[in-house]
Amino acid sequence: MKRYVPALTLAILLPLAGCGATSSASATPSASATPVFNATDVMFAQMMVAHHEQGLELVRLAETKAVRDDVRTLAAAIDATETDEVKTMAAWLRNWGQPPSAGPGSHADHANHGGQPAVGPKEVADLKAKSGEEFDREFLSLFVGHQHGATELARMETGEGVNPGAKALAERINKSGTAQISQMLGYLGKP
Numbered sequence: 001m002k003r004y005v006p007a008l009t010l011a012i013l014l015p016l017a018g019c020g021a022t023s024s025a026s027a028t029p030s031a032s033a034t035p036v037f038n039a040t041d042v043m044f045a046q047m048m049v050a051h052h053e054q055g056l057e058l059v060r061l062a063e064t065k066a067v068r069d070d071v072r073t074l075a076a077a078i079d080a081t082e083t084d085e086v087k088t089m090a091a092w093l094r095n096w097g098q099p100p101s102a103g104p105g106s107h108a109d110h111a112n113h114g115g116q117p118a119v120g121p122k123e124v125a126d127l128k129a130k131s132g133e134e135f136d137r138e139f140l141s142l143f144v145g146h147q148h149g150a151t152e153l154a155r156m157e158t159g160e161g162v163n164p165g166a167k168a169l170a171e172r173i174n175k176s177g178t179a180q181i182s183q184m185l186g187y188l189g190k191p
Contacts, residue, residue, distance in 0.1 A: 036096070036163060037092070037096050037161075037162065037163045037166070038160075038161065038162045038163075040156065040157060040160040040161045040162070041092075041096075041157065041161045041162060041163040041166045042093070042096065042098045043102070043156075044153060044154075044156065044157035044161055044166055044170060045089040045090075045092050045093050045098075045166065046093065046098070046099070046100070046101050046102045047102070047153055048085070048089055048150070048153055048154075048173070049086050049089050049090055049093075049100065049101070050101060051146075051149060051150055051153060052082040052085055052086045052089075052150075053086065054119060054146070055078065055082055055143075055146055055147075055150070056079060056082055056083065056086070057124065058119065058124070058127070058139065058142065058143060058146065059075040059076075059078045059079045059082075059143075060075075060079060061127060061128060061139070062074075062075035062135075062136075062139045062143075063075045063076055063079060065130075065131065065135050065139075066135060066136050066139065067132055067133060067135070067136055068133075068136050068187070070187060071136050071139065071140065071187065074180070074183065074184070075139075078180070081176070085169065085173070088165075088169065089166075089169070092163070092165070092166065119142055119145070119146055123142060126138070127139060127142060136187075137188065140184045140187055140188050141188065143180075143184060144181050144184050144185060144188075147177040147180050147181050147184075148177075148181060150173055150177045151173070151174050151177040151178055151181070153170075153173075154170040154171070154173040154174035154177065155170075155174055157169075157170035158170045158171055158174065
């Protein structure tokens with residue numbers, strides 16, 4: 001066992017060797033330093049907060065109206081996750097000194113940025129009027145489209161954003177949204 005200790009110590013210490021060393025060039029930010037955020041990060045956060053808020057309205061309906069246990073369980077999981085994500089993104093916008101939502105005529109137009117249009121008030125009202133298995137089918141169909149919009153926004157951020165936290169969240173949203181779409185299509189009996 002003793003002969004492995006030096007190799008193990010070396011394996012642990014080598015990756016840490018550069019961590020404590022800083023040069024004057026790396027210790028001082030330069031004019032060309034990467035910004036904390038860019039316009040894409042702001043657009044992503046503003047659009048995703050609005051998108052998640054609508055998603056929360058839909059999943060909260062499903063938590064009380066769905067007849068299938070698996071649909072209610074999925075809705076509750078999405079509720080918990082997206083509630084936390086909204087808080088995180090709203091805090092970023094405050095810290096960046098940016099408004100919580102985009103003004104009229106700005107980048108909030110989903111069609112110009114690869115996002116899907118939000119579910120409209122008519123679709124939400126129609127969903128509220130449904131019950132039983134009909135509600136479950138309609139919710140799943142609407143939410144597949146809704147999550148597709150989220151994955152499109154997330155891909156925009158991972159491609160053009162610069163904020164590490166926003167990019168990491170976008171990666172998670174893309175992965176979880178894609179998995180949820182697949183899961184919901186399975187619930188609907190579609191491949």
